[in-house]
Amino acid sequence: SQKIEQNSEALNIQEGKTATLTCNYTNYSPAYLQWYRQDPGRGPVFLLLIRENEKEKRKERLKVTFDTTLKQSLFHITASQPADSATYLCALYNYGQNFVFGPGTRLSVLP
Amino acid sequence: EAGVVQSPRYKIIEKKQPVAFWCNPISGHNTLYWYLQNLGQGPELLIRYENEEAVDDSQLPKDRFSAERLKGVDSTLKIQPAELGDSAVYLCASSLGPNLYNEQFFGPGTRLTVL
Numbered sequence: 390s391q392k393i394e395q396n397s398e399a400l401n402i403q404e405g406k407t408a409t410l411t412c413n414y415t416n417y418s419p420a421y422l423q424w425y426r427q428d429p430g431r432g433p434v435f436l437l438l439i440r441e442n443e444k445e446k447r448k449e450r451l452k453v454t455f456d457t458t459l460k461q462s463l464f465h466i467t468a469s470q471p472a473d474s475a476t477y478l479c480a481l482y483n484y485g486q487n488f489v490f491g492p493g494t495r496l497s498v499l500p
Numbered sequence: 501e502a503g504v505v506q507s508p509r510y511k512i513i514e515k516k517q518p519v520a521f522w523c524n525p526i527s528g529h530n531t532l533y534w535y536l537q538n539l540g541q542g543p544e545l546l547i548r549y550e551n552e553e554a555v556d557d558s559q560l561p562k563d564r565f566s567a568e569r570l571k572g573v574d575s576t577l578k579i580q581p582a583e584l585g586d587s588a589v590y591l592c593a594s595s596l597g598p599n600l601y602n603e604q605f606f607g608p609g610t611r612l613t614v615l
């Protein structure tokens with residue numbers, strides 16, 4: 390069956406460290422993958438998109454990798470800050486279908 | 501520029517009652533999405549519109565859910581009758597056009613509680 394999994398429901402890290410969030414998928418053939426940030430009581434906000442033929446994308450302190458062999462995307466936040474605390478969602482577009490979101494990982498950056 | 505507007509923000513109804521949610525997308529965005537989000541889960545697509553045409557409604561429970569997009573701009577999602585399991589946040593999103601590489605802009609959602 391098709392499945393998207395994100396590493397543990399919650400991740401706690403110390404301020405200044407690098408947060409690494411994982412998105413694994415099964416039985417999908419994604420054309421691309423997106424990462425969104427969601428704060429409590431608000432809709433998701435787009436962060437980054439990475440295509441199937443791209444290995445890595447960067448935007449300021451954010452970095453996304455995409456490994457279609459491992460069927461995995463990693464999302465990194467370097468020099469993390471308490472303001473980075475939120476839920477992070479991965480979403481993939483499966484060829485011929487539509488967007489599918491993962492369950493999200495709740496990140497807490499502790500001062 | 502105004503973002504995606506949704507109303508109401510909160511709605512509490514008793515089961516078997518009807519309910520409607522309204523969405524106004526970002527001006528110029530031809531593609532509109534309705535999602536359902538349960539607590540601790542990611543959004544699940546209910547329906548996608550390109551202008552006024554529903555191009556993907558395969559996940560919409562058509563026995564009780566209906567949607568329309570008037571003149572390809574505003575959209576309404578209706579549930580009739582509501583069931584306890586419909587309690588969730590209903591999100592509306594829009595994007596520039598049919599190129600699915602376009603990022604989606606989400607509204608704040610409507611939190612529905614069915615008693």
